[in-house]
Amino acid sequence: MRSEPCVSIIVPTLNEEKYIRDAINSLIPTGESLDYELIVLDGGSTDHTRSIVENMSKLNPRIRLETNPARYQSAAVNRGAIIAKPESEIIIRADSHAEYPLGFVAGLVRELQERDVASVVVSMRTRGKGFLQRGIAAAQNSRLGNGGALHRIAKVSRYVDHGHHAAFARKTFLAIGGYDESFTHNEDAELDIRLRKSGEQIWLCSELAIGYFPRNSFGALAKQYFNHGAGRARTMFKHRRPPKVRQLLPLGVLGMNMLSFAAGWGFGWLCFLPSLVYVGGCLGGGAFLALSARDPAGCAAGPAAMIMHHSWAAGFLHRALHVSFSNDRRVVSDEALR
Template sequence: MPTPPRPFVSIVMPALNEERYIAEAISSVVPQSDTLDYELLVLDGGSSDRTREIVRDIASRNERIKLLHNERRIQSAAVNVASEACDARTAILIRADCHAKYPEEFAARCVDTLSRTGSSSVVVAMQAVGHHPTQKAIAAAQNSRLGNGGSQHRVAGRSGYVDHGHHAAFDLEIFRALGGYDETAPYNEDAEFDTRLIEAGGRIYLDGSLTIEYYPRSNFRTLATQYFRHGWGRANTILKHGKTPKLRQLLPVLVLVACVGGLVLWPLVGITALLPLAFYLVTCLAWATALAVQARDASILLAAPAAVVMHMSWATGFLVREFAHRRQKLVHRLRDLRARFGTANAGPTP
């Protein structure tokens, strides 16, 4: 019996100043065989580098590749725009990122997994890869349990139904029915969507055989910004849906509070107040040393400060969003009390 044809696929790639990575990302994600009918939509958020020029050059040799403008700039908006602007034949959306290299026939295999498992969404594992010492150290930290907390989609080869993972493929009809990504949440839009998907009765399948290579940030400053946004976004999703944080999400917050508390109490209670900070830093250094020995690369020792930056930035972002939420609730409560007592004190009109 002949194999039924695969459905038409729209591969969506949000981009903003990605001249270093976008050519390789496109090359690796574009289907190499003729067994998949597709288009690739690059949604550019207003790049100021050569990103658009590179995409136009590639598109001149492949008419299936199209460059679109994402006036709202953020990734969630890019995917939402593509979900409406895609070809009328599209049945499945494939989300692809510029900071990644994809395994052979990635899109076709995502389609097959979606069909085989009967799931609403397919997510994949990711392995961080660095090109120079600092990026290699950041990648090592992100690949280790110290940096990822044991997140399922950070473990290559593990497959099964999950509640979240690195987004790869969606049933377009379901994506639209759920309203796509929440653009009011500029960060963590993937986990927020997964929460709504599961609440609606959908299923998410992690295909560990489709591990992508992810290129992390190349310096600590941009890493701090990225992880602050991750923490802010995770707190926003938790607050929006009334969820309880997982232990691995609470640990960075607890460590930050303990370390800052120790520094504050140090002048009052002495050196013992710094024990939590000392224990944390020694743990990070010991972990990085083990990674460096395993890799036989001294530069991996930089995984220690990388982990500290990741933890502290994530926790700070989480707390900033949490405090903003509590402040907003307090303001609303005070307004309600003012309105209530103001009405009570006004008395009857003579």
Template sequence: MTVDAAASVRCLIVIPCLNEARYLEPLVRQLEPTLSDLNATLVIVDGGSTDGTREIARRLAATVPKMRVLDNPKRIQSAAINLAVDMFGVEHDYLIRIDAHGTYPQDYCRVLVEDALETGADSVVVAMQTVGFGTFQKATAVAQNSVLGNGGAKHRAGAQSHWADHGHHALMRIAAFRAVGGYDETFTANEDAEYDYRLQQAGYRIWMTARTSMIYYPRASALPLFKQYFGYGRGRARNFLKHRSRPSLRQLLPLMVAPVAAGAFLAALTWIAAVPFVLWAVACMGYGAWMALGQRNPYGPLAAVSAMIMHFAWSAGFWREVLDIRQRRVPA
């Protein structure tokens, strides 16, 4: 792949954000050289931040060439991406989605474009590694990087470059994005997996590259982590309901956690009701102990707690959505 080939396409780099004042300016400064390298436009789409993010974005836009700022009254990420594509997509070939709450290699965008051109893929996805700083965040990162927390998902664990059905969204061909209708804005979470399903149903292809990846910073305390995974569970349920698809084995196991936890309350009537819950808890804590002893990772036991929060929240969110009578009519 020559430099000229990668630079000959037009890229729309979009950062949807909400209250990311701490992260936005360093991220923009990191991406600034890419704007000229790849003939790219950078768009910050703010969902109504109250921490000064919008002011930072507008200040940067005054000094960074080819940078734009949009307000996103719908607040959610799916709407932010759609808005940017509606406003600027016709002028560009590829969309690159950047999460404000992450860190990227210097050549991240270039590698994505090179792989798209070499493979002819309509979407290029990447693996995502989590990194923490405080004690709970470090433990959650350990959990999310382990089979206990990610179930062996390749976009979490990483893999050799291959054609895939899903991954962490990075680059999308704008023509394909528009052809399938972009993101479904009824999804506040899991919009990426839902989009990937429709993309493949329409005959487009997804390439997972091993040449680059991104670093994500997980939630730093238990309640935000629970809320995040509760939303993920609801989003996954909406996906299954909309497309009448079925969970994979990797998803079926954590899916049973909330019913098992609820069933444990019947232990007042018979101790047998608590057995499934106890087995799940022992399995998680045992895996955490193995990480502590076998891998010499001091965060293993607390990582098991983080994983249990993620399992329960995801399962609870899933069943909350499935059992909601209003979801009996799901838009096609």
């Protein structure tokens, strides 16, 4: 029987005073058998996030607060993996914008050991607190918004190529170079490609699904998905991977609506029909989600899905055009140059 390994739980954070306390409390392993430390990497919070963590660390010395000068999640996890205790064998990446099921950390350790894999990923169920956030969550939990992403819909554990990052064998994570810190978004999918190329396997554990709190405004949602689309384009160019069908759909929607509106203004209202059908389908899908969940907030899922589709596609095209027309054709993040 294997002995319990030492685990480092890494929590990147930035202005998360509303969520950080519950996130940490749900991550702390129960019982005394698991040797762990919990490192919060703060990217320069201007709210009460740091003071909350500092107060929690006084009650539990295994919690420690560190700085993340680069601010991005990718840099935070890399730094956490480096500064973790020397005896730490497993690193766990945890979002401060989430809550975790009972026994989450111990379950990840068990899955890593029993499956003999380099990475364990988990399913993610988005949920909200207010009306708009619940509507955005409904969109992200449905095919209307997520397009069938496996870590959003999977109910059975299995080997996968990508998922929501949760646990890594520390030695392997460091050996492949950790996250590419020039990526501000989609760094997880990019790392998974390198992990699979190195011959390692990834296990999706659906039983350890986490609860995630989405953005609570349409503006913040649009910015997030624009960045997601740009990050996905960078990953595809870097590794010369063609997009999947579900990733092509938002691009098709954006192109269809642009052509529909342009043709409608020039040739008459009939040309608006494709866009009207799309809008009606999204709004109808939101109404269906509202009725299914018996929550009127589901009606906001339709507008949320439309924002997600168009923002993702715009971000993807922005990055693709930037790479295509750059003189040296290098895939370099704008943020990395600042």
